[in-house]
Amino acid sequence: MTVHNLYLFDRNGVCLHYSEWHCKKQAGIPKKEEYKLMYGMLFSIRSFVSKMSPLDMKDGFLAFQTSRYKLHYYETPTGIKVVMNTDLGVGPIRDVLHHIYSALYVELVVKNPLCPLGHTVQSELFRSRLDSYVRSLPFFSARAG
Numbered sequence: 001m002t003v004h005n006l007y008l009f010d011r012n013g014v015c016l017h018y019s020e021w022h023c024k025k026q027a028g029i030p031k032k033e034e035y036k037l038m039y040g041m042l043f044s045i046r047s048f049v050s051k052m053s054p055l056d057m058k059d060g061f062l063a064f065q066t067s068r069y070k071l072h073y074y075e076t077p078t079g080i081k082v083v084m085n086t087d088l089g090v091g092p093i094r095d096v097l098h099h100i101y102s103a104l105y106v107e108l109v110v111k112n113p114l115c116p117l118g119h120t121v122q123s124e125l126f127r128s129r130l131d132s133y134v135r136s137l138p139f140f141s142a143r144a145g
Contacts, residue, residue: 001139004069004085006130008105010118011079013039017105017121019130021140023085042073042081062094076101090139104130 008017015035027034049061063072065088072090074082074097082097082105108126109115115123134140 001089002087002141003090003134003137003139004087006085006100006134007035007038007081007083008100008121009035009039009042009081009083012118013043014118015039015120016080016118017126017130019127019134021134038083039081042083046075063092072097074098074101080105086139093139096137100130100133104133 002022004023005018005020007015010016013036015032015038018031018035027037029037045064046061060075061073063070065071068088069085070088070090072084072086072093074094076082080101082101084093084097084100086093104126105121108129109121109123110117112123115121115126121127
């Protein structure tokens with residue numbers, strides 16, 4: 001099992017942070033375009049799920065999978081979206097995404113007066129702690145890369 005990459009978006013679709021670990025294939029387009037495509041897809045899926053679900057979707061959209069990877073999604077009440085792509089063997093990781101938001105992003109970026117909100121995260125402390133946390137996850141495999 002492994003983690004491929006992680007996106008952090010604000011409520012307006014700005015990609016605040018992107019990290020990659022075991023991402024073997026690149027999109028072949030500029031990163032800004034990739035971020036727009038990812039956010040647009042998330043917006044469409046969320047809308048589709050909320051309109052088409054026969055049940056009340058209290059938690060909304062949490063994940064989807066293709067034949068090659070699984071996309072995990074966590075949205076906060078403030079509109080911050082945490083997206084992690086993993087391989088298919090990884091189960092639900094809502095708690096992991098919540099930890100990335102609350103213990104890393106909020107503590108190291110939002111509460112840091114030197115980090116302007118709404119802009120790309122420039123904090124090296126955030127980047128290094130995120131990397132350490134993801135590498136410590138039981139489903140992160142160093143051999144996958």
